[in-house]
Amino acid sequence: MKSSAIRHGPGKLWRWPATLAILTTFGLLSALLGQGGLWWVLSWIALAIPLVVAVVCFQRQQRPVVAAMKITQTLNGSGP
Amino acid sequence: MTRAALRRWFWVHKWASLICTAFLLIICITGLPLIFRDEIGNWLDDSLPYAAAAEDAPAISLDRIAATARRMYPGQVIGNMFIDDDEPKIMVAMAPSWAAYNADRASAHWIKFDAHTGAVLKQSKSFGSDGHSFLDIMLSLHRDLFAGLAGELFMGLMALLFIIAIVSGVVVYAPFMRRLDFGTVRTDRSSRLKWLDLHNLTGIILLAWMLVVGTTGVINELSTPLFGLWQMTDVKALLAPLHGKPVPAESELSSPQAAFDTVKAALPDMTANSVVFPGSPFGSPYHYLVWTKGRQPLTARLFSPVLVDARSGKLVSIVKMPWYLRGLEVSRPLHFGDYGGMPLKIVWALFDLVTIAVLGSGLYLWTSRRTSPLAEAEAELVASHAAGPVAGSR
Numbered sequence: 359m360k361s362s363a364i365r366h367g368p369g370k371l372w373r374w375p376a377t378l379a380i381l382t383t384f385g386l387l388s389a390l391l392g393q394g395g396l397w398w399v400l401s402w403i404a405l406a407i408p409l410v411v412a413v414v415c416f417q418r419q420q421r422p423v424v425a426a427m428k429i430t431q432t433l434n435g436s437g438p
Numbered sequence: 439m440t441r442a443a444l445r446r447w448f449w450v451h452k453w454a455s456l457i458c459t460a461f462l463l464i465i466c467i468t469g470l471p472l473i474f475r476d477e478i479g480n481w482l483d484d485s486l487p488y489a490a491a492a493e494d495a496p497a498i499s500l501d502r503i504a505a506t507a508r509r510m511y512p513g514q515v516i517g518n519m520f521i522d523d524d525e526p527k528i529m530v531a532m533a534p535s536w537a538a539y540n541a542d543r544a545s546a547h548w549i550k551f552d553a554h555t556g557a558v559l560k561q562s563k564s565f566g567s568d569g570h571s572f573l574d575i576m577l578s579l580h581r582d583l584f585a586g587l588a589g590e591l592f593m594g595l596m597a598l599l600f601i602i603a604i605v606s607g608v609v610v611y612a613p614f615m616r617r618l619d620f621g622t623v624r625t626d627r628s629s630r631l632k633w634l635d636l637h638n639l640t641g642i643i644l645l646a647w648m649l650v651v652g653t654t655g656v657i658n659e660l661s662t663p664l665f666g667l668w669q670m671t672d673v674k675a676l677l678a679p680l681h682g683k684p685v686p687a688e689s690e691l692s693s694p695q696a697a698f699d700t701v702k703a704a705l706p707d708m709t710a711n712s713v714v715f716p717g718s719p720f721g722s723p724y725h726y727l728v729w730t731k732g733r734q735p736l737t738a739r740l741f742s743p744v745l746v747d748a749r750s751g752k753l754v755s756i757v758k759m760p761w762y763l764r765g766l767e768v769s770r771p772l773h774f775g776d777y778g779g780m781p782l783k784i785v786w787a788l789f790d791l792v793t794i795a796v797l798g799s800g801l802y803l804w805t806s807r808r809t810s811p812l813a814e815a816e817a818e819l820v821a822s823h824a825a826g827p828v829a830g831s832r
Contacts, residue, residue, distance in 0.1 A: 366616055374620040375611075375642045382646035385785075389778030390736055390771060402781040408643045409788055415621035415639055 485560030594659030654773035692751035
């Protein structure tokens with residue numbers, strides 16, 4: 359049996375985590391393999407993006423009503 | 439994923455994390471100043487200033503440095519000379535004798551020379567009596583908890599558990615987030631739910647960096663056994679033909695500067711930056727061992743030792759390093775974060791702080807598990823996300 363609630367598919371679920379992981383990997387390698395200069399700057403930018411995302415998510419929290427609805431529905435076992 | 443599989447993964451995540459968290463917190467906190475160890479080391483350095491000299495002024499001969507060191511400490515042995523390529527300094531490590539040094543590594547001491555004038559800028563007492571500097575304490579807590587090889591292996595094991603915790607954390611991330619948009623932080627229900635969301639968010643954002651630093655941390659903790667393996671196999675085979683031959687006396691030694699020059703002439707694309715003297719446990723009884731490295735950001739991390747006959751001064755062998763030591767060398771910058779200027783170090787420090795938040799929030803989720811009325815409901819929530827309806831107990 360499947361849960362009846364709205365479920366994100368793997369594409370939606372992993373889009374952001376995968377993007378951030380790729381950016382991090384690029385940032386770590388570009389400073390190591392590149393010859394300084396531009397590659398270092400690209401590395402700093404790529405590695406700063408996950409930090410910026412963390413700050414943005416921290417500030418922009420989900421609206422209370424929507425969150426409360428989702429949880430109540432889930433706990434009742436009757437998803438939307 | 440079935441509910442049983444999710445519970446197993448969750449069990450792995452919980453226990454792998456709980457066992458390593460306290461040690462990981464020590465590692466993260468002590469790692470913070472270590473990111474800036476060059477800057478802190480320079481700041482705390484109380485040596486005499488370098489003599490004013492042009493950038494390209496010729497360096498003093500290593501032979502003169504060796505003679506000065508031997509005059510300062512008659513009867514003592516020189517372990518190695520390190521010729522810095524960042525600063526005009528030459529560091530000379532000495533010990534009362536090889537026997538004393540092999541019995542107690544803390545019997546060694548060093549002298550810092552000005553590379554242009556040969557003036558003594560600073561000397562240490564023996565390592566044992568000098569006490570530990572701030573950075574020594576941080577490094578020891580970070581690497582081995584003052585417990586030598588056993589501590590290195592233990593902290594390596596903790597780093598391995600950290601990797602297991604990250605991987606299992608990624609597996610349980612999916613069912614938690616199936617109905618939530620990326621980055622959701624629910625602040626309206628309970629503080630536990632808020633911290634759960636923050637834990638998931640910070641953990642998944644830092645995933646790649648934590649995996650890289652965790653994995654390279656494990657590899658770095660294995661450096662002692664890896665170098666031991668190399669010495670027992672390749673190095674032993676290299677020195678086997680000389681086995682039993684008489685070891686050169688100090689009076690027979692050829693010039694260290696000549697050995698250095700020979701290596702530089704043979705490897706014009708490399709930088710030579712240290713000479714290990716004959717007799718050192720880190721070298722050969724019959725040779726000067728000159729460490730060389732490349733000049734590009736990555737190749738500057740890859741060292742190749744060159745053996746020079748300590749009597750004749752002839753180049754004997756350019757040693758090829760095995761793959762596992764190359765792997766160790768590449769893993770160092772990726773662990774230290776010291777290869778992309780100050781901005782990279784700052785990124786490293788911020789990532790380290792976020793990692794502390796991941797650890798702290800995980801610890802909070804565990805300690806608050808029984809005090810929160812929502813805890814049980816959340817367990818059901820998790821279960822319901824895995825498969826099937828909420829009905830049925832845990």
